Amino acid sequence: MTFFDNFHEQDILLKRWFKAHQRDLPWRVNRTPYRVWLSEIMLQQTQVATVIDYYLRFTHRFPTVQDLATASEDEVLSLWSGLGYYSRARNLHRAAKLVYSEYSGVFPSDYKTLQTLPGVGSYTAGAIMAFALDKPAPVVDGNIARVLSRLLNDRTRWGDGPGKKHFESLSLSFAEKARSPLLWQEGLMELGATVCKPSRPDCASCPFQSSCLARQHNTIEQLPVLMKKPEKTRLDVYCELIYNNDHIWLEKNQSTGLFKGLYAPPLCEPFESTLTVKRTLTHRNLHLHAKLIPMDIAERPSAHWIKRSALNQIGLSTAVKTLLQKAALLSILLTSACSVKGPSIRYLTRIEQTLPGRQDPVVYAKQLVGKSHAKLGGKDYRADCSGTVRAIYDAGGIWLGNASSTDDMYRYVQKNGQLDTRAPKPKDLIFFNAGDSKELAHIGFVEEVLPDGTVLFIHHISGMIVRSRMNLKSPNLQTDPQSGARLNHILRRGKRKGYTAGQLFVAFGRMP
Secondary structure: OOOOOOHHHHHHHHHHHHHHHOOOOHHHOOOOHHHHHHHHHHHOOOOHHHHHHHHHHHHHHOOOHHHHHOOOHHHHHHHHOOOOOOHHHHHHHHHHHHHHHHOOOOOOOOHHHHOOOOOOOHHHHHHHHHHHOOOOOOOOOHHHHHHHHHHOOOOOOEOOHHHHHHHHHHHHHHHHHOOOHHHHHHHHHHHHHHOOOOOOOOHHHOOOOOOOHHHHOOOHHHOOOEOOOOOOEEEEEEEEEEEOOOEEEOEEOOOOOOOOOOEEOOEOOOOOOOEEEEEEOOOEEEEEEEEEEEOOHHHOOOOOEEEHHHHHHOOEOHHHHHHHHHOOOOOOOOOEOOOOOOOOOOOOOOHHHHOOOOOOHHHHHHHHOOOOOOEEOOEEOOOOHHHHHHHHHHHOOOOOOOOOOHHHHHHHHHHOOOEEOOOOOOOOEEEEEOOOOOOEEEEEEEEEEOOOOEEEEEEEEOOEEEEEEEEOOEOOOOOOHHHOHHHHEEEEOOOOOEEEHHHHEEEEEOOO
């Protein structure tokens, strides 16, 4: 009796295993063709752990295909920045426009019609059919091909045209017999990702261990038979990194090839490089060389000057972003004393996945007072004001978008219409400027509002997380003596001029 002849029993075994061991992934919640399609495009050549954060940001900003279709390309690419393979994002945007205009925002439910959408091939079309609609369709990625080749001891080469058609035919045959194509196909994929791995598979945990032919013939490590990958070639690219204190000169690449549709420094002839970053692409090893050129904005007036504080609003390749980071040009320096060097903020986008449960933000914030920086779920946050606020909101599972700085957070709540200058509540954000300057320089977390209008807030300053107070009616009110008089002031970097919290106050921000 073959595996196929005994399929009903195998189907039950895989279904039980998958329900007991499947990972908690965001695209497995509220399955729709749009959400499944989005996740599958993102997961192409990208690890699950990397995709989760991007997926949550995308679905928060673009909850429907209409939202994605009506967005600008720059906005789509800015949210995609760092995920790589940017043709996926451009095709994603084109496909969304087509679904919205030609299909009234409803994805086709036919396997062949789905493949007419930009960027949707046989695999993605099959995934939409199976994972969103629970209909039989061929779904074969590297994980499924590996599992099928081992289960059947199949030595068909995976990766070329004939091999792809062979495994797609097998996949469809099994899916047509399965009680639930969704559970069967996704169960196989999960098995390949977590148990039947390329090397050192955990056969003892596999529901098919007694029927796996490769295990019986001791050929597990030999399967699947793969095509030999071509050697990568080296690609050297030279550019001029033109900048000043507040702006960077970046041009949107309208041509084909490298950086298409993204912003990048202007390319130039080869030179003896002063700064180089290396990135591994699909078929090439990129060496991006930059010549740093400080320049006054008046010397080259053009729309190509982009504010450094607005870099998170445009599409940047990982290579260019790394280049800007290496040149210390990615983030505009804050003017307040709260900003110190430290590890980058760690995004915990679904806190319930990494902690036993959500914490009350106020309770968690109180526990931070007196510490040098915030920790949560075994991760360290940046030792500054925005890192502290990020940790507090992550603890409560409260969404802060992709905001990572005071300016980012201010724009986020302002964009969502949640800015209120005179009616603070616990869990709100509190923003400050830099005294006489209009620049935002500090952020805190509202712990409590007392009956007399005094606002207790927790923030990071002078290397420590502290509790301070202010009263909107009496802006010169001194800080609670228990916290120390010096903590009543926020010092501007450089001039070291002190201001009371009330004098610096700008606005309160509330999460939607």
